[in-house]
Amino acid sequence: xxxxxxxxxxxxxxxxxxxxxxxxxxxxxxxxxxxxxxxxxxxxxxxxxxxxxxxxxxxxxxxxxxxxxxxxxxxxxxxxxxxxxxxxxxxxxxxxxxxxxxxxxxxxxxxxxxxxxxxxxxxxxxxxxxxxxxxxxxxxxxxxxxxxxxxxxxxxxxxxxxxxxxxxxxxxxxxxxxxxxxxxxxxxxxxxxxxxxxxxxxxxxxxxxxxxxxxxxxxxxxxxxxxxxxxxxxxxxxxxxxxxxxxxxxxxxxx
Ligand SMILES: [Zn+2]
Numbered sequence: 001x002x003x004x005x006x007x008x009x010x011x012x013x014x015x016x017x018x019x020x021x022x023x024x025x026x027x028x029x030x031x032x033x034x035x036x037x038x039x040x041x042x043x044x045x046x047x048x049x050x051x052x053x054x055x056x057x058x059x060x061x062x063x064x065x066x067x068x069x070x071x072x073x074x075x076x077x078x079x080x081x082x083x084x085x086x087x088x089x090x091x092x093x094x095x096x097x098x099x100x101x102x103x104x105x106x107x108x109x110x111x112x113x114x115x116x117x118x119x120x121x122x123x124x125x126x127x128x129x130x131x132x133x134x135x136x137x138x139x140x141x142x143x144x145x146x147x148x149x150x151x152x153x154x155x156x157x158x159x160x161x162x163x164x165x166x167x168x169x170x171x172x173x174x175x176x177x178x179x180x181x182x183x184x185x186x187x188x189x190x191x192x193x194x195x196x197x198x199x200x201x202x203x204x205x206x207x208x209x210x211x212x213x214x215x216x217x218x219x220x221x222x223x224x225x226x227x228x229x230x231x232x233x234x235x236x237x238x239x240x241x242x243x244x245x246x247x248x249x250x251x252x253x254x255x
Contacts, residue, residue: 001229001230001236001252002023002024002053002235002236003022003023003024003198003229003235003236003237003238003249003252003253004017004020004022004023004024004025004026004052004053004235004236004237004238005020005022005025005026005237005238005239005240005245005248005249006025006026006027006057006237006238006239007025007026007027008242009027009028009031009032012043012046013025013027013043013047013054014043014046014047014050014052017050017052018052020245020246020249021249022052022249023052023053023235024052024053024054024055024092024235024236024237025052025053025054025055025237026054026055026056026057026095026237026239027054027056027057028056028057028058028059029041029056029082029085029086029089030059030082030085031059032057032058032059032060033059033060033061034059034061035059035061035074035078037081038081038082038084038085040088041085041088041089044088044089047089047090048088048089048090049090053092053235054089054090054091054092055086055091055092055093055094055095055132055195055235055237056082056085056086056089056091056093056094056095056129057094057095058078058079058082058094058095058096058097059078059082060097061075062075062078062079062096062097062099063075063097063099063100064076064079064096064099064113064114064117065098065099065100065101065110065111065113065114065143066099066101066110066113067101067102067105067109067110067113072113075099076117076120079094079096079117079127079131080121080124080127082094083127083128083129083131084127084128086128086129087127087128087129091129092129092130092194092195092235093129093130093131093132093164093166093194093195094127094129094130094131094132095132095134095166095195095197096131096132096133096134097133097134097136097144098133098134098135098136098142098143098144098145098149098150098153099114099136099142099143099144100136100139100141100142100143101141101143102141103140103141105141107141107143107149107152108152110141110143111143111152111153111155111156112156114133114143114153114156114157115156115157117131118131118157118160118162118163119160121162122160126162127162129162130161130162130163130164130194131162131163131164132164132165132166132194132195133153133157133163133164133165133166134165134166134167134168134171134197135150135166135167135168135171135172135175135177136168136171136175136210137168137170137171137174137175137207137208137209137210138174138175138208138209138210139208142175145171145175145176146175146176146177147177147185147186147189150165150186150189150190151189154189154190158190158191164192164194164195165186165190165192165193165194165195166193166194166195166196166197167182167183167186167193167195167196167197167228167232167234168196168197168199168239169196169197169198169199169200169201169220169225169228170197170199170200170201170210170211170212170213170218170220170239171197171199171210173201173205173219173220174201174203174205174206174207174208174209174210174211175206175208176205176206176208179220179224179225179228180224182228183228183231183232184231193232193233193234194234195234195235195236195237196228196229196232196234196235196236196237197236197237197238197239198215198225198228198229198236198237198238198239198240198248198252199212199213199218199238199239199240200212200213200214200215200216200217200218200219200220200222200225200240201213201218201219201220202218202219203219204219205219212239212240212241213240213241214240214241214243214244214245214247214248215238215240215244215247215248215251215252216247216248216251217244222251222255223255226251226252226255229252236252
């Protein structure tokens with residue numbers, strides 16, 4: 001079982017990961033609220049050479065499904081740039097949220113846009129790292145909130161070997177998916193889970209709200225989270241409040 005945490009951008013991530021005794025860490029390669037192009041990381045060599053795994057989370061405003069050219073085109077470019085930066089750090093993948101459409105837009109076009117992301121990049125030789133599509137918590141027009149939408153998404157991207165899946169447990173809960181047996185139900189669709197974002201939820205089931213909590217202090221029974229981690233056979237990354245990370249890691253190791 002490989003477990004770790006998302007680390008803050010301003011840290012020397014390998015040193016912090018060693019202090020925490022974790023097997024994997026997640027990081028951003030640019031300001032996650034911006035479209036800024038990633039710059040070479042000051043600790044790139046250490047990150048690449050370390051035995052501790054790294055995964056990169058892409059910036060938040062990316063929405064490759066969008067039907068709006070002025071959002072979709074910079075999103076594609078940002079995924080390409082951030083995947084390249086991730087590859088330079090030796091990352092196991094780049095996490096990208098499923099994205100969403102607007103009221104009245106045709107979901108089929110959003111799934112096609114996901115397909116086009118991989119198609120276009122294949123012509124350029126691929127992304128350098130797998131793109132781990134993450135399920136999201138809210139909205140009625142999300143590309144990866146419900147199992148039904150994930151199934152349609154996978155019909156569009158499933159034949160690209162660089163299309164991977166990241167399961168966020170808080171998002172699944174808040175998105176209204178029963179967590180018991182969820183790993184099996186997702187794998188039946190995607191054939192793979194590459195990463196788990198292990199988070200509890202401050203809000204109730206199907207709330208649509210994305211507020212993470214430490215493992216033993218949210219609305220989800222912590223045993224269920226440990227069980228998902230066990231059955232997924234994938235590395236797990238905590239995106240929980242920093243003060244409780246040490247206790248969360250301890251909980252996982254002892255369960
Ligand atoms: Zn997440």
